[in-house]
Amino acid sequence: MIRFDSVSKSYPGTTRPALNSVDLEILKGEFVFLVGASGSGKSSFLRLILKEENPSKGSIHVLGQHLNTLSSRKVPYFRRNLGVVFQDFRLLPNKTVFDNVAFTLQVIGKSRGFIQEAVPDALKMVGLAGKSNRFPHELSGGEQQRVAIARAVVNKPAIMLADEPTGNLDPATAAGIMTLLERINLGGTTVLMATHDAGIVDQMKRRVIELIGGQIVRDELQGGYQTQAVPTQGRVPHPAASKPASATTTQAPPQRPTVQSSSQGEGLDA
Amino acid sequence: MRLGLILGEVGSGLRRNLSMVVSVVLVTFISLTFVGASILLQMQIGQMKGYWYDRAQVAVYMCTEIDTTGNCTLAEATEDQIAAVQQQLDSPTLAPYINEVQFETHEQAYENFKEQFADTTFEGIITPESLNESFRVNLVDPEQADVLIESLSGLAGVESVEDQRAYLEPIFAILNAASYTAIGVAGLMLVAAVLLIATTIRLSAFSRRRELGIMRLVGASNRFIQTPFILEGVFASLIGSVLAGGAIVAIVQFFVRGYLASTLPVNTSLLGMEEALLVVPILIAVGAGLAAISAGVAISRYLKV
Numbered sequence: 001m002i003r004f005d006s007v008s009k010s011y012p013g014t015t016r017p018a019l020n021s022v023d024l025e026i027l028k029g030e031f032v033f034l035v036g037a038s039g040s041g042k043s044s045f046l047r048l049i050l051k052e053e054n055p056s057k058g059s060i061h062v063l064g065q066h067l068n069t070l071s072s073r074k075v076p077y078f079r080r081n082l083g084v085v086f087q088d089f090r091l092l093p094n095k096t097v098f099d100n101v102a103f104t105l106q107v108i109g110k111s112r113g114f115i116q117e118a119v120p121d122a123l124k125m126v127g128l129a130g131k132s133n134r135f136p137h138e139l140s141g142g143e144q145q146r147v148a149i150a151r152a153v154v155n156k157p158a159i160m161l162a163d164e165p166t167g168n169l170d171p172a173t174a175a176g177i178m179t180l181l182e183r184i185n186l187g188g189t190t191v192l193m194a195t196h197d198a199g200i201v202d203q204m205k206r207r208v209i210e211l212i213g214g215q216i217v218r219d220e221l222q223g224g225y226q227t228q229a230v231p232t233q234g235r236v237p238h239p240a241a242s243k244p245a246s247a248t249t250t251q252a253p254p255q256r257p258t259v260q261s262s263s264q265g266e267g268l269d270a
Numbered sequence: 271m272r273l274g275l276i277l278g279e280v281g282s283g284l285r286r287n288l289s290m291v292v293s294v295v296l297v298t299f300i301s302l303t304f305v306g307a308s309i310l311l312q313m314q315i316g317q318m319k320g321y322w323y324d325r326a327q328v329a330v331y332m333c334t335e336i337d338t339t340g341n342c343t344l345a346e347a348t349e350d351q352i353a354a355v356q357q358q359l360d361s362p363t364l365a366p367y368i369n370e371v372q373f374e375t376h377e378q379a380y381e382n383f384k385e386q387f388a389d390t391t392f393e394g395i396i397t398p399e400s401l402n403e404s405f406r407v408n409l410v411d412p413e414q415a416d417v418l419i420e421s422l423s424g425l426a427g428v429e430s431v432e433d434q435r436a437y438l439e440p441i442f443a444i445l446n447a448a449s450y451t452a453i454g455v456a457g458l459m460l461v462a463a464v465l466l467i468a469t470t471i472r473l474s475a476f477s478r479r480r481e482l483g484i485m486r487l488v489g490a491s492n493r494f495i496q497t498p499f500i501l502e503g504v505f506a507s508l509i510g511s512v513l514a515g516g517a518i519v520a521i522v523q524f525f526v527r528g529y530l531a532s533t534l535p536v537n538t539s540l541l542g543m544e545e546a547l548l549v550v551p552i553l554i555a556v557g558a559g560l561a562a563i564s565a566g567v568a569i570s571r572y573l574k575v
Contacts, residue, residue, distance in 0.1 A: 050487075072492075072574075073492070075489075076486070076489040076490060076491045076492065077489060077491070078489070079486075079487065079488065079489035080488065080489035082489075084487055084488075090480070090483070090484065092480055092481060092484065093480075103481075103484065104484070104488040106272075106275050107275075107484075107485045107488065107490035107494060107495075108488060108489055108490055108491075108494075109272050109491075109494070151488075155488070
C-alpha cells in the first residue's frame with residue numbers, strides 16, 4: 001500500500017535531513033499513528049506520500065505507483081485515491097457543507113447525479129445529515145472536522161491521511177472524530193494519522209510509528225504514545241504536551257518515562 | 271456540468287476582480303487599436319505604391335538649346351542622338367526590362383505643359399523648343415529603373431534620366447515613419463497589456479488560493495484548474511479586441527472613407543471596408559492569443575505539484 005525504501009528528504013539550506021533513510025511498509029487496511037515531536041519529519045512524511053515533495057534519496061511506492069517517476073501530469077489522478085484531513089479543517093467559508101463536500105467531486109469531473117447521491121451519503125456517514133445547508137462558520141469545530149472528513153472520504157479513497165485531525169478539538173469531540181476514523185478504517189480504508197494526542201494513541205492501541213529527527217525510532221503494533229520496551233530520549237509523556245516545541249529532545253537524559261495515562265502497549269516490534 | 275462549473279468560476283473571478291478586468295479591457299483596446307492602425311497604414315502604403323508605381327515612368331530627357339546640365343552643351347539633341355537612345359532602348363540588354371516606350375516631342379510636351387498650368391500666364395516665356403523632348407519608358411518592374419539610368423545617362427544628347435518614383439519616395443517615407451511609430455506604440459502597449467493580464471490573473475488566483483489548494487489536494491487536473499483563469503484573461507482581452515476592431519472599422523468608415531475620400535483627389539486609392547474587416551480578425555486573434563499565453567504563464571506557478 002505504502003512502501004518507503006531508505007527514503008531521505010533534505011530541504012535546501014539545511015544540513016539536517018527532514019527524513020533520514022526511512023524504511024517502512026504500511027499494508028492495506030491498517031490504522032497507523034505517526035508520532036513524534038514537531039520537526040521530527042511527520043509532515044514531510046505525509047507530504048511525500050501525497051507527492052507534494054519528492055524524496056532526495058530512496059524510492060516511494062504508494063498504491064502500486066512509483067512516486068519518484070510519476071509524471072506531474074498524473075499526480076492529480078493519483079491524488080484522487082487519497083483523502084486528506086488537516087488540523088485546521090480547510091473548508092471553504094463561502095460554501096455550504098454540502099457544497100464543500102460536492103466541490104471535491106465537481107473539480108474531478110464527477111457527474112451531477114453522482115454528486116447528488118454520494119454527498120448525502122458521506123454527510124450521513126459522518127453524522128451531519130441534517131446540516132448540509134449550513135455554512136462552516138455556523139458549525140462547531142468538531143462538526144467542521146466532520147465536514148472535512150466527509151470531503152476526504154466522499155470519493156472513497158484507498159488511503160486516508162490525517163495531519164493532527166484532533167489538534168484543535170476538546171477530548172470528547174476528539175474521541176468522536178476517532179470513532180469516525182475507526183469506522184472509516186473498518187470500511188477498508190488505510191488510515192495514517194499524525195498526532196500529538198497521547199491519550200488517543202494509548203487508547204486505540206494501533207500500530208505506532210515514532211519519528212525522532214527524521215528517523216524511525218519505533219514501530220510497534222498496538223503501541224502507545226510512549227514506548228514501553230526501550231526508554232527513548234526526553235519525551236514528556238503528558239497528554240497536554242501536544243503542542244509543538246514543548247516536547248523536545250533537549251528535555252532530559254535517558255529515563256524511563258513516568259507514564260501518566262496508562263499506556264499498556266505490548267511493545268511488539270513490527 | 272464541467273463546462274458550467276468552469277464558466278461559473280470564470281464569472282465569479284471576473285466579478286471579484288472587476289476593476290482589474292476593466293483596466294485589461296482598456297489597455298488591450300488601445301494597444302490593439304494601434305496595432306490595427308499600423309496594419310492599415312502599411313496596407314495603405316502598399317496599395318498606394320502599387321497604384322503609383324504602375325504609373326511612374328522613367329523619363330529620358332533629351333537636350334534642348336538652353337540646357338547645360340548632363341551631357342548638353344547648349345545644343346539641341348540631334349536626330350542621330352535620339353535614334354541612338356531609341357536603339358539602346360530596343361537593344362537586347364534593355365528590352366527585357368521595358369514594357370512600353372513613348373516618345374514625347376516638343377509639341378506634345380508643350381500641350382501637356384499648357385494643360386497642366388492652364389491657369390498661369392507663361393505665353394512668350396515658355397516655347398515648345400524650351401521644353402525637353404523625352405522618352406517615356408514604362409518598366410516591367412519599376413524597381414529596376416537603375417539599369418536604365420546607368421546605361422542611358424552617358425549617351426550624347428541626353429540631359430537626364432529620371433525615375434519618377436523618386437518624387438513619391440518622401441511621401442511613402444512619411445507614411446512609413448508614421449506606421450512604424452504606431453507599431454512602436456502598439457508594441458509598448460502590448461507589453462503593458464500582457465503584464466497587466468498576468469497581474470490580474472495572479473490576483474484572481476490569490477483571491478481563490480483556498481479553492482486552488484483544495485483542488486490540488488483532491489486531484490483536480492491541471493487543465494481543470496487553469497482553464498477558468500485562462501478564460502478569464504482571454505475574455506477580458508477579447509472585449510478589448512472587439513472594441514479595437516470596432517474602432518478600426520469606425521476609423522476606416524468615418525475618417526478614411528468619409529473625411530479623406532472627400533478631401534483628397536478623386537483618383538487617390540484609399541482603403542475600404544474589406545481591408546478593415548480583414549484587420550479585425552487579426553486583432554481578435556492577437557488579443558486572445560496574447561491573453562491566453564500570459565494568463566497561462568501567470569497561473570502555471572499555482573500548478574506546481
